[in-house]
Amino acid sequence: MLRNSRTERLVALVLVAPFMAIYLLAFVYPTVQMFRISFTDAPLIGAGRWVGLDNYLRLDNDPMFRRAVWNTAYFVLMTVVPGTLIALLIALGVSRLKGRFQAIVLALFFLPYILPVSVVYLIWDWTLNFQFGIAMHALDWLGIPRVPVFKSRLWFLPAVAGVTIWWTAGFSILLFLAGLRSIPAEIYEAAALDNSTRWTTFRRITWPLLWPITSLVLTIQLILQLKIFDQVYLFSIGGRPNDNMVLVYYVFQKAFQQNQGGRAAAVAVTLFVLVVVVSVLQFQLLRFAERRRR
């Protein structure tokens, strides 16, 4: 086909320009700035002195930073794999249902995902309210002593992890359902003819064919949960945020509450690098696992 390459370039430039302008302004420029100020002792707003690697070296002896790293890792551990498994189980159950009925049941599982985090917070704060929460009535009924979950150091992160799984599972369930739908029915018919058991069918057919989706869900969840902030912040209101410190919370505290832009940027860069490295690693790892299955 004949193409007039000069007009084509010009048109392309016009079409790409609006996105590029915003992308450079709101993404590339802030990213470059983040790296730059992490080497200075700048406050939140304003210039600072060049201090080299000082901000990074200080992180090594910073107990709060360590706590933030461990809490983030702990939170990721409690949400990513359990959340993915729960979503898979739900998707397997929902995929058996038919038509309108399936849509209703799916809506029940999916609705939490649609809600803003502050709505999720208010609902769970109420459900788990120490005095009046319905969950506490349930504990009484089972004879288990009540726990003020969001005020307890032991239970805070597990409880927030549980709420997060409840909140975000809808997304993973949808992806698993899409994956299950794309498995041809003939394969299952053939398996049924061979008298294979439910478990064998799952292990030999569903699971391998669903593996690409599973790895996608795991990757998305991992990137998402490393950035945990909103829930931890909201549930910490009136509690002890320093005990529940996570990485983004630490960036927020350093920059916006202690006015230490440079130190905060060093933590932000660490998170940035961590997310990129972890997602690249996981991508490679999952691809390797997939290849070994073949």
Next chain:
Amino acid sequence: MNVMAAQRWNFWGGIITALTLVWAILWAFPLYWGVISSLKPDDEVVRPYIELWPETPTLENYIDALTTTQIGAWYVNSVAVAVGVTVITIFISMLCGYAISQLRFPGRIALWWLILASFMVPISALIINHFVLVANLGLINSWAGIMLPQLIHPVIIIVYKQFFDQVPKDFREAAVMDNASEFGILFKIYMPMNWGVTTALSIVCFIWTWNAFLWPFLSVTRTEIMTITVGITQVNDAFGVYYARQLSAAVLAGLPVALAYLFFQRRVTEAITLSAGIKG
């Protein structure tokens, strides 16, 4: 398949279906409990026993929430910001996706990789520099300030590019034969074709923006500029221990997105599976 196997199959199938139903009801129960509690008068909501339906249902909490807080203003802010972000994001992403898919220009591949890579970058790591940028532009406490860092959703460009890739080349060739201009091809031929994708992506973009918390929370200090998602966390102070009023504010904040989902259920699920890069 022999009869025994068929029966065993159906028995376990029935159990799994029943378990799924029970699970679904338990899963959605906190939502029900929140809504029901918001309809109870003050003295009823703190009763020490479980009441699955309000004895005297009342809208008092809603009236209170609407009149004593700035929920009205927060609604206006949320709608303005969510509509603004959605319109701008969808428009610039469609243009960019079209260019990458259909046109040949230097830097095309590099741009595509840049967009794919930015999928991995944690936007929340950029909050400090977003704040500095928006403050320097004088946009703290403004709709534009809340919108600016939220205008970048690489995944929408990715979906558009993949959609345009799948349109048969004949359309384009025929239009070029007719001497149609590039813009003519995009707006008269390709755009009408992608209404379905555009609606689906617009709904999810609207929901994402409506629900955004961290950035709107940081970039706004004056109560009357808050979006509703941020605003309702303030009613704790205003309402203290009046749980039912807090919950009615929560219902008001969640209602628009819940309704959007229920009305456009198929579009939403379609957009989400599309945006994760799989065809359902």
